Amino acid sequence: MKKYILTAVGLAAFTLLAACNNEDTTADDAPIVVVNGTEITEGELVSILKSRYGDETLSELVERQAILGQQENSGVTQEEIDEELDYLKTNLQIETDEELFEALENNFNIHVTSVDQFIEGYIIPPLVIEALAKKDVNVTDEDKQAYYEENQEMYEEQVEASHILVTEEEEAEEILEKINAGEDFAELAIEYSIDGSASRGGELGYFPRGQMVPEFSEAAFELEIDEVSEIVQSEYGYHIIKVTGKKSTFEDFEEEIAAALEAQQAKSGPEVLAEILDEADIDVRDSRYSDLFSNEAPGAGADEEE
Structure with a gap:
């Protein structure tokens, strides 16, 4: 999920600024900390x-x-927004708003807070940028x-696989028995696998021949979809694939190819943002920040001020 977010420091600073500025201005001189008898005021902070x-932060x-x-011009829908939120919750393994x-x-x-x-x-900003x-x-x-014909080497045969890796053959045999008895492969991977893919239920995604160690690759490419291998030994231990x-x-790669071509044709994020800001009606009412949103080159107008 592509993110367009305030920097953590900027967001924290803005939160503090907003909170402080919402207070009575007479509180600016009120001490918030006293160090060795010297007051540090809210106004100083x-x-x-x-x-x-x-x-x-203002920028x-x-x-x-x-x-x-x-947002309206971009065509981003509520369905897309909900999908992004659901995707995030799934990846973070959370359900409630409080957990989020x-x-x-x-x-x-x-x-x-909401x-x-x-x-x-x-969520909305990155979706709008991407859509535009x-x-x-x-x-x-x-x-x-x-594109497919010009890049055949990129689209060789691939398989998508999950695996469970353990160090002892006896343990692998016990796990394979559980799988053959109908227990869920992904749940067993989470429970027993020592590979980094365990948290994903053993998922490795798609890979071509030669990317994995020979024993693993050979076994994987011989399997049919939804078929589980016998125990495969490699230098890393014992695999069930x-x-x-x-x-x-x-046809298998068509969606992937379309995405690659779309990325080539699409504008860059900074380019889109520049166009958005150019079209925006930005009315700066505090002269201290005028230069932040000026379209003039640096130094422009200096003659008039003299």
């Missing part, structure tokens, strides 16, 4: 935060708001066929 992070906020203003907020803070240092806030700040980047893309059947997919023809 806000001033330092603005000087260090103000420009960067990011303006960019985000300008992007949100292009906790996971975002612990894993990404993102603090939100799902709508997260969607607006972190691809808006004028047009990949034809002829384009895809030509399950093939879940195969690709060998143009």
Whole structure:
């Protein structure tokens, strides 16, 4: 999932600034910490935060708001937004909103208090950027066929497989018996496999011949879809392999080829963002930030000020 997010530092700074600025301005001189008898006031804290992070954070906020203003034009749907949120929850293995907020803070240092806030700040912007980047893309059947023929070496036969890896043959035999008795392959991989793929239920994705060690590759390419291998020994231990997919023809790779061609034709994210900002109506009401959103070259207008 492509992300367009505020930097963690910028977001934290903005949160503090917003909280402080929402307070009564008379609180600026109120001490928040006293060190060896010397007071540090809220006003000092806000001033330092603005000087260090103000420009960067304000720029990011303006960019985000300008992007949100292009949602309708981009064609991004509620279904796409929901899919992105569901994808994230699935990958983080969470169900409730509270678990989502906790996971975002612990894993990404993102603090939100509502799902709508997260969607607006972190899901919609990258979807809009991606949609606008691809808006004028047009990949034809002829384009895809030509690309396939010109890049045959990239589209050799591949298999999609999962595996369970253990160090002892006896343990492998016990696991294979459980599989043959109908127990779930992915759950057994999570429980027993010592490979890094265990957390994904043993999933390895697609791979061509020669990418894996010879014993593993040979066994995998001999299996049919949904077939489970006998125990395969390699230098890493004892494998049980399950093939879940195969690709060998143009039709098998067509979606992948289309995506590659779309990426070639699409505009870059920075290019799309520049166009969005150029079209946006940005009214800067604090002269301290005027230069951030000026289209003039640096130094322009200096003669008039003299």
